Amino acid sequence: MFFRWWCCLCLVLPMTGCLSVPQEGGGQGSLSMRMRKLSREGSGAWRTEERRVSWDARRTAVIVCDMWDDHWCKSASARVGELVGPMNRFLAHARAQGVLVIHAPSSVTRFYEGTPARDMARKAPHAPTPVPLATAERWGTRWCWTDASHEGVLPIDDTDMGCSCEGAKCTVREAWTRQHAGIEILPGDALTDDGQETWNLLQARGIEHVVLCGVHLNMCVLGRPFAIRQMVRLGKDVALARDLTDTMYNPERPPGVDHFTGTDLVVGHVERHWCPSFDSSDWVGGKPFRFAADRRGR
Numbered sequence: 001m002f003f004r005w006w007c008c009l010c011l012v013l014p015m016t017g018c019l020s021v022p023q024e025g026g027g028q029g030s031l032s033m034r035m036r037k038l039s040r041e042g043s044g045a046w047r048t049e050e051r052r053v054s055w056d057a058r059r060t061a062v063i064v065c066d067m068w069d070d071h072w073c074k075s076a077s078a079r080v081g082e083l084v085g086p087m088n089r090f091l092a093h094a095r096a097q098g099v100l101v102i103h104a105p106s107s108v109t110r111f112y113e114g115t116p117a118r119d120m121a122r123k124a125p126h127a128p129t130p131v132p133l134a135t136a137e138r139w140g141t142r143w144c145w146t147d148a149s150h151e152g153v154l155p156i157d158d159t160d161m162g163c164s165c166e167g168a169k170c171t172v173r174e175a176w177t178r179q180h181a182g183i184e185i186l187p188g189d190a191l192t193d194d195g196q197e198t199w200n201l202l203q204a205r206g207i208e209h210v211v212l213c214g215v216h217l218n219m220c221v222l223g224r225p226f227a228i229r230q231m232v233r234l235g236k237d238v239a240l241a242r243d244l245t246d247t248m249y250n251p252e253r254p255p256g257v258d259h260f261t262g263t264d265l266v267v268g269h270v271e272r273h274w275c276p277s278f279d280s281s282d283w284v285g286g287k288p289f290r291f292a293a294d295r296r297g298r
Helices: 074-096 116-123 195-204 228-233 259-273
Strands: 031-038 046-053 060-065 100-104 209-214 237-245
Touching (some): 060 074, 074 209, 074 237, 237 259
Antiparallel strands (some): 031 046
């Protein structure tokens, strides 16, 4: 069940209502999904594979994870601010094709009580889940912890909570009060941080394909009750928008690489053990988003 999507990755759905990307000459194309697979069982050697796939937009949702208005880590907060513009362009393209947008700012949904987006999530009819939802808790919410039997340990050490600010590290605190005000919440969008409400929304609309974006990949984008581990375990076809995410990683910790290489390592971990990824540019055109401080190869 974890990799049900892989068996279907080569299938091409009818183009009407399918996710498409601008191509040279004005034609339409499909998304390039990247995955890591073992060269052979037990070898420990991984190879990268890419496959083209078209998803029916009407059966697809994008979940925006924890794009808060502030963060206890100043550098993390600044990077979220950088993501706002590219995220809005990505979401606008998704809506235009009929994709459901679900905003998931954990622990601050109370700010949105009475709004159409919040009401949409709360009023979706209850749907039973094929497997139990996560019951463990972290930071006051249900949480899907690292599954040692399935994925092993993460490739970065985030035990210090990952502040990447130079010099004195920021004090951990709950700095957020709402989703970043710059992220557009438009009619037809939903808003929830609850795993059951998310499942209800997906089932009510016959959604099979789920894209995760937002922050932070090594923590919330993997572990929240609406995020990658949970959605894969529930049997959805899941993908990560790999240029629209970030990690909580301090380069002073193992493996001692720069922050953005650390993020790439976690993306590789996701591609090996959980789901494929794609660049948002493959959907909306242009170039993949890149943080200003990421000077690699420039």
